Amino acid sequence: MKKSVKVLSTTLLAMSLVTAAGCSSDNGNNGGGNTNSGGTNTAAEGNSGGGNAPAAEKADILFWTPFSGADGEFMKKIVEKYNGSQDTYKVKLVIQPNGEYYKMLDVALSASKDRPDLAIMHVDQIPTYVNKGQLQPMDDLAAASGINKADYVEAPVNYETIDGKWYGIPLDIHPLVMYYNKDLFDKAGIAAPPTNRAEFESAVEKLTDKDKGVYGYAVPTLWPQQFIFPSLVWQNGGDLWNGTDVAYNSPEAVEMVQWMRGLVEQGFSPANVQQDGENTLFLQGKNAIQFNGPWMKGQFDEAGINYGVAPVPQIGKAKQAVYAGSHNFVVTKDTTDAAVVKGIGDFLKYVSTNSMDWAASGQALASKPMLESAEFKALPMQSSVAQAFDYVQFAPNVLNWATISDPIWGELSNAILGKKDAQKAMDDAVAKSRQAMNK
Incomplete structure (x- = not known):
């Protein structure tokens, strides 16, 4: 679905309660940082194939989330299980305080180091960050890793497809x-x-x-x-x-x-x-x-x-x-190291079929294979939430909507x-x- 972002103002998008919904507000662990190697390869060159390729270069992936409440523990489990499933890539999870998340992200993205390679972003924030040139399309990364648009609920995929390019891979819809x-x-x-x-x-x-x-x-x-x-x-x-x-x-x-x-x-x-x-x-x-x-x-x-x-x-x-609302994985613009990009693709492919720990937090998953699994269908609340997926709507796809509204x-x-x-x-x-x- 082709969608153009409408520019109304150059003002940075104000943080609002709407975008914060679905993330608990307790202060969490700020974690450590990671300096990227600054390679010149692009996301199109990364391909882990969803598994542990013997010849793959080892890489650390700095992953930011705003899950600073009880939900953070569920994401920690996913990351720990992924890290334990292979020894080529290591995802370093950093949980930032929810209320300060986008302010801290703005600062990190303007710095030359200690910025995330991979981050969680609310779906209605994506158009503004795309307009600021701070995210990169994920089409090539997804294709190289065996990640298909058709395997995700259409509403968030359509929203974050801007000018024909896919900028976010959805984790959940709330x-x-x-x-x-x-x-x-x-x-x-x-x-x-x-x-x-x-x-x-x-x-x-x-x-x-x-x-x-x-x-x-x-x-x-x-x-x-x-x-x-x-x-x-x-x-x-x-x-x-x-x-x-x-x-x-x-x-x-x-x-x-x-x-x-x-x-x-x-x-x-x-x-x-x-x-x-x-x-x-x-x-x-x-x-x-x-x-x-x-x-x-x-x-x-x-x-x-x-x-x-x-x-x-x-x-x-x-x-x-x-x-x-919807939590989505995004790749920051300056994440260019080929090994890191391969690792991100490998991790996201893993999450697409191994995210039941996130469902246990109360969230309804956006991955269709997970939605259709017996494990997810056995969760009465989450299954009930997913009934609304056919008619969910997100905030208007307009820049600075939080400030405007x-x-x-x-x-x-x-x-x-x-x-x-x-x-x-x-x-x-x-x-x-x-x-x-x-x-």
């Missing part, structure tokens, strides 16, 4: 999902999770018990609205970007804001949910439904909640859709809290976004 308290559902006599607006509205009414402080669905005023609001807008036939301008003050978008405010006005949600308040209530058994990401699994398991997971219902009138979240909060009319709030968000674009 869409918004619906968590629900099975005990509260049983008590309310609800046999199955809702799948559409009518079922959802009926369920939250039955689940709400104001005398006991139990709510059907606590509407977040802040995070994770970065996943919720776009999902609802797309479901209702609207969009965040119309091809030339921001569009989140459309009738379709405003209707969804009014719908969320209506849940508060009807008493199905608390009136003033603070940051993470909906999650606190869910952990306390006082919020029956929560929309959040697959990364919440570990916390809910540890809390011992009797919960279920299902796709987000179709609340909008037009179609099923859900916002998603940032005004949404404060104005959306104003509308949900009843401080502003929904139309006024979204009009104000659009005006601020246009200022960011100098329009």
